[in-house]
Amino acid sequence: MKQYEAVIKTMEENGGYATLKYLYENALKVPGVEWKTKTPYASIRRIVQDSRFFFKIRPGLWALKSYKDKLPSNIIKMIEESKKPIEQTFTHYYYQGIIAEIGNLHNFQVYIPSQDRNKPFLDKKLRDVITLEKLPNFTYDTIIKNIKSIDVIWMNERGFPYAVFEVEHSTNFKNSLNKFFELIDFYTKMVIVSDKQRRRQFESIINSTIYREIKNRVIFYDYESLEKYYSNPFQFKHFI
Structure with a gap:
């Protein structure tokens, strides 16, 4: 399994979304993946910025594009709110x-x-x-x-x-x-x-x-x- 697949799997198991903190704590535990780097957190941050698979809801919170219509109601609400002016x-x-x-x-x-x-x-x-x-x-x-x-x-x-x-x-x-x-x-x-x-x-x-x-x-x-x-x-x- 590749690193980006481990991140996708971790998000899928969490309902299609995850905070960076959640990914740091869980993606590295996915079996069959090698993180041959001294900075695995940086690798995770790079992976979630791949617009083919992921999109940002808010700083620190990411979701899978394939789950965009299947996310929990509170997460969908956040996506809707993200379209409002920043002060709101x-x-x-x-x-x-x-x-x-x-x-x-x-x-x-x-x-x-x-x-x-x-x-x-x-x-x-x-x-x-x-x-x-x-x-x-x-x-x-x-x-x-x-x-x-x-x-x-x-x-x-x-x-x-x-x-x-x-x-x-x-x-x-x-x-x-x-x-x-x-x-x-x-x-x-x-x-x-x-x-x-x-x-x-x-x-x-x-x-x-x-x-x-x-x-x-x-x-x-x-x-x-x-x-x-x-x-x-x-x-x-x-x-x-």
Whole structure:
């Protein structure tokens, strides 16, 4: 069996579609296939871009052309949504899920607020991509209470927050920055994820006097860059 046939077989067994993560975990286990490469994940990413057999639904989610009319209803809905303007297609929860999966890829413990966990992400729910139900008691209760609504938190192996992320689609960034301020005494990376067209607005707010102590610690990451990393993380040296 050839490598591309292994990818097709893996997708067929999953209903005609799969996330890249699913392919990484399962296509390499198909018997009778030799992956004589040090970068099998890169081979899988190359294979799914073969338009003879596959098509992309969203970054990180691919399907078989031969199954286009036989896919589950939730996947068909995603295909229909992909034809809409980007502001309607890529939701807040979609980006939360991408950030969570990147955190898992880098072996962090991943937390998402309980009120978001039943929201949809690709072919699953956000609860399926977290590894922490509750934040560790790494500091005072008041601080944990104030940060537990942050969209995504990556915790390191010692139980401290390595990075915090807020997805800002339309609000004015201040609520997110106020949450970040709670972690000023920790060596935590702080990331705002938003549309690149909102960078100027972000810079205007982060330059306000009240945020001067965290100004140089908050990173602005646009949607496009996030999707590129998620689709092919191994071509980058660093994420943040």
